[in-house]
Amino acid sequence: MRPARILHAPRNIAGNPIGLSRAERALGLRSEVLVIGEHSFGYQSDIDLDLAGRTDTRAMLKRALWVLRLLPAYDVFHYNFGQSVYHRLDGQGRLHTELPWLKRMGKRILATFQGNDARPPDGNPFVDYTDAQRAEVELLQPQRRATILRHADRVFFLNPDLRHWLPGAEFRPYASIDPFALEATPLPEGTELIIAHAPSDRAQKGTDSVIGAVESLRAEGLKLRLDLIEGVSHNEVIERTRRAHLVIDQVNLGWYGAFAVEAMALGRPVLCYIREEEPADNPWGDELPIVRTTAETLRGDLRALISDPQRLRRAGAEGRSFVEHRHDPRQIARQNLEGLVPFPDTATSPTSAASATTTG
Numbered sequence: 001m002r003p004a005r006i007l008h009a010p011r012n013i014a015g016n017p018i019g020l021s022r023a024e025r026a027l028g029l030r031s032e033v034l035v036i037g038e039h040s041f042g043y044q045s046d047i048d049l050d051l052a053g054r055t056d057t058r059a060m061l062k063r064a065l066w067v068l069r070l071l072p073a074y075d076v077f078h079y080n081f082g083q084s085v086y087h088r089l090d091g092q093g094r095l096h097t098e099l100p101w102l103k104r105m106g107k108r109i110l111a112t113f114q115g116n117d118a119r120p121p122d123g124n125p126f127v128d129y130t131d132a133q134r135a136e137v138e139l140l141q142p143q144r145r146a147t148i149l150r151h152a153d154r155v156f157f158l159n160p161d162l163r164h165w166l167p168g169a170e171f172r173p174y175a176s177i178d179p180f181a182l183e184a185t186p187l188p189e190g191t192e193l194i195i196a197h198a199p200s201d202r203a204q205k206g207t208d209s210v211i212g213a214v215e216s217l218r219a220e221g222l223k224l225r226l227d228l229i230e231g232v233s234h235n236e237v238i239e240r241t242r243r244a245h246l247v248i249d250q251v252n253l254g255w256y257g258a259f260a261v262e263a264m265a266l267g268r269p270v271l272c273y274i275r276e277e278e279p280a281d282n283p284w285g286d287e288l289p290i291v292r293t294t295a296e297t298l299r300g301d302l303r304a305l306i307s308d309p310q311r312l313r314r315a316g317a318e319g320r321s322f323v324e325h326r327h328d329p330r331q332i333a334r335q336n337l338e339g340l341v342p343f344p345d346t347a348t349s350p351t352s353a354a355s356a357t358t359t360g
Helices: 013-026 057-073 099-104 131-151 160-165 208-220 234-242 259-266 296-308 308-326 328-335 350-356
Strands: 005-009 029-033 076-080 087-089 095-097 109-111 152-156 194-196 224-228 247-249 271-272
Touching: 005 013, 005 057, 005 099, 013 029, 013 076, 013 259, 013 328, 057 087, 095 131, 099 109, 099 131, 194 208, 194 234, 208 224, 208 296, 234 259, 247 259, 247 296, 247 308, 259 271, 259 308, 271 296, 296 308, 308 350
Parallel strands: 005 029, 005 076, 076 109, 109 152, 194 224, 194 247, 247 271
Antiparallel strands: 087 095
16 A cells, blocks of 8 residues: 655645654655745745745636646645635635535545634734734634634644634644754853844744843843844754753743744753643643743743753753653654554654754
């Protein structure tokens, strides 16, 4: 029996699709990633339609033709960021996608939501939508969610708060990085402590609070430096994080992202706001080794952590162990596909598969 053929599309947000795809290859399956356009952070893909930002008729026709080409080539279609490859609004503003075609052809459909693809504008007060952007999101987002929930065999979400808008969906950890392909290294030497922060969106990540907390501690005489990592490739993010002593992920959204996973894999302690008002807010509970903080308490939490070198090293080691256990892309890929496709007996182990995976 030939291996199942899997396509991830149409966005490679935070490297999660490519992480899953390469893990599926390590499990003996055939897997590719298709993107509408190249990601600004340089994440790898296998098929690039080169249509980023284009919504004209020719671009939509190219998308439709690609769908026709893809239908016979794959058994499983895994959609990311709440979008399909092809979409069209009719005269009544109703959304049409390829998902019904896939179902009629007996294809398996998976979907992963990652954030604002599921949250309505009122669900994230840290996004400054223009009136036009808000109107577009309010028109398209509910239809995209409903279409995927109606047609997909399984729907996943990476941030626990998304459960509020995705009934029946399941939580999944980030699979964006293979921890066994990254070497954890000791914290750097030197008297100046480097704090890394890599906001994909400053408002959502609370970057002003991060800058303010660091500058306030510097004013007290602490030898600190904030490395604000923006507008660089994913590979450079990894290398600059490795040169840091600790990482601040975000202080607004209530859950950690792919950057925190990468930092933990490198053995770097992570501070982050984790919402824990309800049990489902934090699926890991006390197992999660991230140092809890908020925008209001960040200054004190940061001071307490850096004043305790043993705690700093312990948090780094616990983070590395956690991502090996909870963020192994092979485990996540197998859980996603279990019961939907057969797995070859030749699936590789984490350590032997590390060389076949990529960090960028």
